[in-house]
Amino acid sequence: MTRPLDDTHDPGLRSWVASANDPAGDFPIQNLPLGVFRRRGRSDVPRLGVAIGDQVLDLRRCGELRLFDGPPEVVAAAREASSLNRLLALGPEAHGSLRRAVSTVLRADGSRAEPAALVPLADAELRLPVEVGDYTDFYASIVHARNVGRLFRPDHPLPPSYRHVPLAYHGRSSSLVVSGMPVKRPCGQRPPAGGERPSFGPTERLDYELELGAWVGAGSRPGQPVAIDDAERHLGGFCLVNDWSARDLQAWEAQPLGPFLSKSFATSVSPWMVTVDALAPFRCAAARPAGDPPPLPHLASARNDALGGLDVTVEAWLESAEMRRCGIGPMRLSRARFREMYWTVAQMVAHHTSNGCPLRPGDLLASGTVSGSEDDAAGCLLERAAIGAPATLPTGERRGFLADGDEVTLRAYCSRDGFARIGFGSCSVRVLSASGGSPESR
Amino acid sequence: MTRPLDDTHDPGLRSWVASANDPAGDFPIQNLPLGVFRRRGRSDVPRLGVAIGDQVLDLRRCGELRLFDGPPEVVAAAREASSLNRLLALGPEAHGSLRRAVSTVLRADGSRAEPAALVPLADAELRLPVEVGDYTDFYASIVHARNVGRLFRPDHPLPPSYRHVPLAYHGRSSSLVVSGMPVKRPCGQRPPAGGERPSFGPTERLDYELELGAWVGAGSRPGQPVAIDDAERHLGGFCLVNDWSARDLQAWEAQPLGPFLSKSFATSVSPWMVTVDALAPFRCAAARPAGDPPPLPHLASARNDALGGLDVTVEAWLESAEMRRCGIGPMRLSRARFREMYWTVAQMVAHHTSNGCPLRPGDLLASGTVSGSEDDAAGCLLERAAIGAPATLPTGERRGFLADGDEVTLRAYCSRDGFARIGFGSCSVRVLSASGGSPESR
Numbered sequence: 051m052t053r054p055l056d057d058t059h060d061p062g063l064r065s066w067v068a069s070a071n072d073p074a075g076d077f078p079i080q081n082l083p084l085g086v087f088r089r090r091g092r093s094d095v096p097r098l099g100v101a102i103g104d105q106v107l108d109l110r111r112c113g114e115l116r117l118f119d120g121p122p123e124v125v126a127a128a129r130e131a132s133s134l135n136r137l138l139a140l141g142p143e144a145h146g147s148l149r150r151a152v153s154t155v156l157r158a159d160g161s162r163a164e165p166a167a168l169v170p171l172a173d174a175e176l177r178l179p180v181e182v183g184d185y186t187d188f189y190a191s192i193v194h195a196r197n198v199g200r201l202f203r204p205d206h207p208l209p210p211s212y213r214h215v216p217l218a219y220h221g222r223s224s225s226l227v228v229s230g231m232p233v234k235r236p237c238g239q240r241p242p243a244g245g246e247r248p249s250f251g252p253t254e255r256l257d258y259e260l261e262l263g264a265w266v267g268a269g270s271r272p273g274q275p276v277a278i279d280d281a282e283r284h285l286g287g288f289c290l291v292n293d294w295s296a297r298d299l300q301a302w303e304a305q306p307l308g309p310f311l312s313k314s315f316a317t318s319v320s321p322w323m324v325t326v327d328a329l330a331p332f333r334c335a336a337a338r339p340a341g342d343p344p345p346l347p348h349l350a351s352a353r354n355d356a357l358g359g360l361d362v363t364v365e366a367w368l369e370s371a372e373m374r375r376c377g378i379g380p381m382r383l384s385r386a387r388f389r390e391m392y393w394t395v396a397q398m399v400a401h402h403t404s405n406g407c408p409l410r411p412g413d414l415l416a417s418g419t420v421s422g423s424e425d426d427a428a429g430c431l432l433e434r435a436a437i438g439a440p441a442t443l444p445t446g447e448r449r450g451f452l453a454d455g456d457e458v459t460l461r462a463y464c465s466r467d468g469f470a471r472i473g474f475g476s477c478s479v480r481v482l483s484a485s486g487g488s489p490e491s492r
Numbered sequence: 493m494t495r496p497l498d499d500t501h502d503p504g505l506r507s508w509v510a511s512a513n514d515p516a517g518d519f520p521i522q523n524l525p526l527g528v529f530r531r532r533g534r535s536d537v538p539r540l541g542v543a544i545g546d547q548v549l550d551l552r553r554c555g556e557l558r559l560f561d562g563p564p565e566v567v568a569a570a571r572e573a574s575s576l577n578r579l580l581a582l583g584p585e586a587h588g589s590l591r592r593a594v595s596t597v598l599r600a601d602g603s604r605a606e607p608a609a610l611v612p613l614a615d616a617e618l619r620l621p622v623e624v625g626d627y628t629d630f631y632a633s634i635v636h637a638r639n640v641g642r643l644f645r646p647d648h649p650l651p652p653s654y655r656h657v658p659l660a661y662h663g664r665s666s667s668l669v670v671s672g673m674p675v676k677r678p679c680g681q682r683p684p685a686g687g688e689r690p691s692f693g694p695t696e697r698l699d700y701e702l703e704l705g706a707w708v709g710a711g712s713r714p715g716q717p718v719a720i721d722d723a724e725r726h727l728g729g730f731c732l733v734n735d736w737s738a739r740d741l742q743a744w745e746a747q748p749l750g751p752f753l754s755k756s757f758a759t760s761v762s763p764w765m766v767t768v769d770a771l772a773p774f775r776c777a778a779a780r781p782a783g784d785p786p787p788l789p790h791l792a793s794a795r796n797d798a799l800g801g802l803d804v805t806v807e808a809w810l811e812s813a814e815m816r817r818c819g820i821g822p823m824r825l826s827r828a829r830f831r832e833m834y835w836t837v838a839q840m841v842a843h844h845t846s847n848g849c850p851l852r853p854g855d856l857l858a859s860g861t862v863s864g865s866e867d868d869a870a871g872c873l874l875e876r877a878a879i880g881a882p883a884t885l886p887t888g889e890r891r892g893f894l895a896d897g898d899e900v901t902l903r904a905y906c907s908r909d910g911f912a913r914i915g916f917g918s919c920s921v922r923v924l925s926a927s928g929g930s931p932e933s934r
Contacts, residue, residue: 211744223665225849239653273676
């Protein structure tokens with residue numbers, strides 16, 4: 051299920067790209083996340099790249115310069131593609147080959163230092179890295195499910211199926227956008243107030259949701275469930291996901307078919323896919339408490355119990371227009387541990403395919419809001435409201451829900467003694483008003 | 493909003509393809525539905541075709557033979573594409589051009605009779621005609637919503653938002669399949685019986701849903717709602733949809749996020765896209781009763797009131813393995829009128845984009861189960877159960893839900909005095925057992 055550790059994970063490795071050797075950076079040589087970019091201001095066909103320190107290694111250029119070796123289909127996909135899909139489809143052995151090849155190119159002790167294959171991150175326009183067929187959003191944090199459920203069903207906040215079924219809904223692919231693209235406050239139907247009719251207008255309860263997403267690698271066949279211990283062979287890597295939500299629209303529309311327009315105006319993802327290989331040192335036990343009902347057989351495995359978890363710290367930060375004006379800088383809203391999620395990613399894959407539903411390379415499986423039991427670990431504003439802890443900003447502003455001009459930044463990282471820190475970069479998005487403006491432009 | 497009537501709709505038109513002149517046929521020269529096919533048994537790249545009588549007009553061959561005229565991008569899309577997406581993206585004027593060009597080729601009074609451009613329907617392997625980005629399923633029949641709601645909420649069967657919001661959920665694109673592909677009975681979690689734990693196994697409540705689907709033509713831009721009177725400029729045509737449902741899985745998983753694995757094992761569509769142009773003679777008034785609350789402004793228009801409806805008769809037929817064995821032939825389970833749907837297709841488009849969600853060419857918007865108020869007009873078996881009318885087959889077999897070996901066939905057609913009958917063809921699918929077998933093969 052998990053990928054082997056090899057010399058690409060060696061914490062002693064250093065790169066000839068000096069900025070990659072900062073121990074506090076997101077993109078050391080042990081990470082090597084994949085993305086799609088072009089040089090800012092150019093209209094070139096987008097190409098694949100690997101983040102390294104404050105640079106991007108241009109994989110097309112590496113191919114042209116014959117900098118790396120590997121199976122021909124891997125080298126061709128790295129050199130020719132304009133999205134990660136082709137590489138994702140090749141599966142875990144191909145991903146491992148590319149990782150070893152790129153690690154070799156970037157090592158300080160190698161002879162392949164080639165600055166001509168680098169583009170400064172600051173000059174790179176990062177794109178949505180994947181052409182997404184289907185986007186699924188799970189609900190895998192039991193803390194989040196219970197806190198939010200309390201608002202609607204105080205007597206039994208957790209749905210009766212929760213501990214048996216990794217609950218999820220289908221999201222909208224067409225409105226997936228990459229970090230940096232602003233999100234316009236959506237309009238929609240807001241519930242009737244005081245027995246009146248519903249009204250149509252800008253949402254008054256705009257929220258973020260702090261999530262991780264898994265990119266599907268090799269697909270699965272129609273009618274063929276993926277066994278839980280094979281699940282990770284169908285994954286390529288992970289990203290940050292902000293599942294923007296309009297809570298007033300959601301409350302009005304979600305019975306009985308679930309969320310629809312309250313979510314489909316935008317879902318933001320981070321540009322770098324942190325690979326399953328890079329995360330190998332951070333596997334940990336699954337979080338399901340010993341006293342809970344055991345999962346049904348297709349969702350159970352000893353390996354999943356022992357190593358199904360993923361020790362990633364996730365954070366959400368907020369900067370209001372006023373904070374920007376005062377130069378205060380963003381404030382951390384929450385921090386939580388992905389290892390506390392009730393359902394593991396392998397369980398999500400096994401569940402998703404248990405009815406025969408095929409996964410395709412580049413499908414996105416998001417985790418649902420990542421919350422923890424600590425006071426500062428609620429992964430969305432609705433949940434803060436539910437536990438009676440609305441956010442107060444350093445300017446004295448209060449945030450029951452998001453205001454125009456707010457910038458929400460999600461971050462994630464792994465750290466463990468004896469291994470290099472692995473960062474996810476960020477997913478950072480500013481909220482525009484319903485007419486597309488921001489407070490600064492008024 | 494609606495397309496003009498022109499000489500392509502003339503009921504007196506006849507084709508040199510003799511079978512197209514049968515007044516009871518689905519595919520007269522006034523219809524001209526588009527699909528994608530290749531000759532059975534060959535591995536050619538699939539190509540576009542038009543159904544005409546019992547033949548398919550091969551549009552690639554037409555292009556090679558220079559049989560039709562039109563704007564170059566339309567002729568190129570018709571000749572070169574392997575799915576309808578490219579043509580769909582060109583928008584309504586292009587669709588009108590192609591219709592006129594094909595009508596000219598096929599007219600008995602023309603000089604372009606070219607049997608070399610025909611392939612018998614019996615020799616054509618029909619494909620899923622569209623590469624579907626996103627698939628949305630509405631819930632637009634108030635009769636269906638009320639009947640089904642009664643099972644779960646006897647006191648207030650209709651959700652309070654129903655008359656205000658065209659309710660919908662996101663479906664799964666990866667499991668869309670074309671008519672003729674059998675559907676395997678899916679496994680999944682069935683609810684606990686008598687306080688026990690849930691169990692995993694083949695669904696015991698497999699159901700069909702009789703729906704129409706609209707194929708999106710020209711897309712819409714992110715953040716730009718489509719006005720209701722512009723909605724049909726974003727549609728290409730219609731098909732039959734069978735939204736297969738596992739009711740036991742659905743009951744267990746659907747709170748609070750809506751249906752997921754209970755639907756995503758398969759959704760079947762008919763192979764022919766009946767164009768918006770072909771349906772122009774069958775527009776009718778929207779069905780919303782005068783006493784109901786008026787829709788919010790973005791869902792309201794005088795043109796929609798007058799012409800938003802679509803007068804299509806839809807039918808579901810069932811043939812069990814036993815009926816096949818006895819040579820009885822299929823039995824009609826239901827017949828309903830699409831014109832009775834509470835929400836029009838234009839309202840679905842306006843609603844879907846009202847939050848800025850972009851539509852892309854080839855997206856599928858399905859209507860939800862089409863049911864009517866008559867006794868024989870319930871569009872799925874769950875609804876028959878709700879109204880206390882389970883199906884009894886001519887063999888004496890009863891059908892609370894579907895059995896292995898059952899073949900469900902959906903049909904639809906338009907008929908109106910003074911116009912040619914327009915048929916949708918069929919969506920016909922056999923249910924296999926969970927292990928992939930059928931009763932005949934035992």
